[in-house]
Amino acid sequence: MTEQLLLQQIQEIQPLDQESMNQASAHLDQLTKPQGSLGKLESLAIQLAGITGTQAPLLERRSVIVMAADHGIASEGVSAYPAEVTPQMLLNMLHGGAAVNVLARQASAHVVCVDIGVNADIEHPRLHSRSIRKGTANMAEGPAMSRDEAVRAIRTGMEIAADEVRRGTSLFVTGELGIGNTTASAALISALTGLPPARVVGRGTGLDDAGVHRKTEAIRRSLERNRCDATDPVGVLAAVGGLEIGGLAGVILGAALHQCPVMLDGFISAAAALLAVRLAPACAAYMIASHQSDEKGHAAVLEQLGLQPMLQLDMRLGEGTGGVLALHLVDAANRIMREMATFASAGVAGASGEVPQ
């Protein structure tokens, strides 16, 4: 698929079903509670109805797509951990031992691991081997990847989403793994929004102050070296992005094309979401922000996306952990829609003092 075809395809993302949203809203107002008192659970229930065209959709198969890739910029000392951790953690995840596996089991979610650009040869029967290249190049010295590779990363994510929909997935969670990817995410966000690097640079896996300074300088050099055009999101991804960021943007676009909600995890997922929105603004309506990561800059990106996080747990792990945790809130919203009594059925007086018939 060429870049032009891809861009055409994603313009077909549909707006939400307003009629279903009105119905969900009216139903919520009949339930035995003061109007609006369930707060964000109510807006979530309304959004889910608008996305799926169904009141309280079942959303039985939920998949967290973990895109894993390496980053050339890691050689600049921008992470608290060595690059070898990416393949090692990917194997851990394939064996079910990572935090996301534990939280996914608790939330009955399915973990899909994708090698979209890890700098190692990993074989495992459950691994989706879709490597585009073995990690990006060092973006401080030139573009992270070619334009063609950037398009292929996005397309790979869209294909994985389509495959998962065929397997019955009706809700997606974004997850990722990649030493150095908070640097690439910060650079991409800075290039797309014009926010200065210092506003979006954080400690990642746990850098000290000197490390944060090194990281900020590496981003400044990368942006200077690549001279990105904010109106060309694919160009920005190629220049200062990451393969997993492109892949996740593809998952988000694919989910929206198939009218599935997509639960965003932390900072890297937000960078991917920003990229997806710049490519096809209609996909924003399908996004749910699970949590606000402790990574500095996440709040600023969520604001740019117009999203309010459901949770704030001081988490900064990635993998899809925050996204999977917030699935319990999706289940809660759906149970409210299905199981709560109405003022009429329970014989409870409304604000007017009357019990509705």
Ligand SMILES: O=C(O)c1ccc[n+]([C@@H]2O[C@H](COP(=O)([O-])O)[C@@H](O)[C@H]2O)c1
């Ligand atoms: O999701 C987040 O908000 C988040 C914040 C900080 C770190 N991470 C994870 O940590 C890795 C990137 O951190 P770093 O310091 O190597 O750039 C990568 O594997 C991410 O999944 C994730």
Ligand SMILES: Cc1cc2nc[nH]c2cc1C
């Ligand atoms: C151990 C470890 C686990 C991770 N999971 C996601 N990013 C990670 C980074 C590190 C270092």
